[in-house]
Amino acid sequence: MTWKILALPPLPEDALRDLLGGLGDHAELAVPARRDRAALLDALPEADIVVGDWSGALVLDAEAVRHAPRLAFVQQPSVGVDGHDLEALAKAGVPVSNTAGVNADAVAEWCLAASLALLRHLPDADREMRAGGWPQFTFQRRELAGARVGVVGFGPVGAACARMFGALGCRVSYWSRTPRPDSHGAVYLDLDELTASSDVLVLAIALADETRGLFDAVRLSRMPRGSVLVNAARGPIVDGDALLAALDSGHLAGAALDVYDTEPLGAADPLRASEKVLLSPHAAAVTPEASGRLIQCVLDNLAAAVAGRPVVNVVNGADPVIRRRT
Incomplete structure (x- = not known):
């Protein structure tokens, strides 16, 4: 029997059919009529498999x-599964x-x-040179070699x-909810000790x-x-107001952000005005190599x-063996 796959990624339907066409006669692809919740709910009753929306x-x-009622499997084409109710899906027997x-x-x-x-104050030096300056000795540049680097989370x-x-x-030191036996030489520390002993977190x-x-005001x-x-994790892990306050006070020398509470980042968001913040549009993982690996994994x-x-x-x-539901 043909599996009905509902594809939710924000791509043109033709592109989705090209990407998923290798499943041949075993699968029939559908997309919602519109990219809104009502259309999603209308399309779900016929879906055996859902490819999620990153x-x-x-x-x-x-x-x-x-x-x-027929859903048997959800494949999310990203590492994060934010927004999906994993407990409800598990209770329904849907991996x-x-x-x-x-x-x-x-991302690393x-x-x-x-x-x-x-x-090394690369964005600062670039900005000042474009304005006509020569900031050879303006900034206190530091070497990364020998620095204390703390990593919060120890997945891939x-x-x-x-x-x-x-x-x-x-x-390098790290903290995760579960210490790992293979840590590439990194030393496990509890979160407060790691926070207090890292030049780069x-x-x-x-x-x-x-x-x-x-990472609220106290931990920062x-x-x-x-x-x-x-921060290459998720925006809400860090209190944005507390981060700006720590930067403005000089307690923190800088922050690099690839993720935000709201994406895209609002035009009036105060993060845009801070010269101590290096902004990236949630693109740390956007390389042809990573995209190829993601598509192949899916x-x-x-x-x-x-x-x-x-x-x-x-x-x-949930059980990793997918069983059709009727």
């Missing part, structure tokens, strides 16, 4: 799950897979590049950060109830004076699902 606009919350690991090198490279840019991205920063001679942890607002105040924060899992083989990267504890 933009977060179309999510499967508890109400959406109730509208999908949810992400694409863990496909962007680890890309961005974290490394952003850290170097902050410590955190592990890649430990490997890359360590290769440049940094003293890299956030690479998933957004969850317990990590939302994890524990960072060493003159340290820098690099296709491999969809092929496994329709063939009755276990899928990989299930994040909600």
Whole structure:
């Protein structure tokens, strides 16, 4: 029997058919009539498999799950699964897979590049030179080699950060909710100790109830004076007002952000006005290499699902063998 796949990514329908066409006669592709919630709910009753929306606009919350009696599998084409009700999907017997690991090198490279840019004041020097200056001795530039680097979260991205920063001679420590036996030489510290002992603090942890607002004014105040924060995780993990206050006071020397509470970042957001903030449009993972790995991961899992083989990267504890529901 043909599996009916509902594709939600914000791409033209022709592009989606080209990407997913390798499933052949085993799958029939559909897209919502419009990119809004009402159209999503209208399309869900016929869906056996959903390929999720990485933009977060179309999510499967508890109400959406109730509208999908045939749903057997959700493949999210991203690492983050924000917005999906994983518990409701698990209770319905629907496994949810992400694409863990496909962007680890890309994001870790961005974290490394952003850290170097902050410590060496690359954006500041570029800005002043374009204005006619010659800021050879204006800034207190620092070397990354030998710096204390703390990594918050130790999934694939955190592990890649430990490997890359360590290769440049940094003293790398990490915190995660579960210590890891293979840490690429990084030392495990509790979160408060890590925060207080890092010249560069890299956030690479998933957004969850317990990590939302994890870096509030109190925790940011524990960072060493003159340290820098690099956030490649999710915007709500950091209190934005507290971060700006720490930058304005001089307690923090800089911050590099690839993620925000609201995306795209609002035109009037005060982050845009701070010269101590390096802004990136949630593009740390956007490389051709990472995109290729993501597409292949999605296709491999969809092929496994329709063939009755276990899928990989299930994040909600459901059975990885996909079974058709009627």
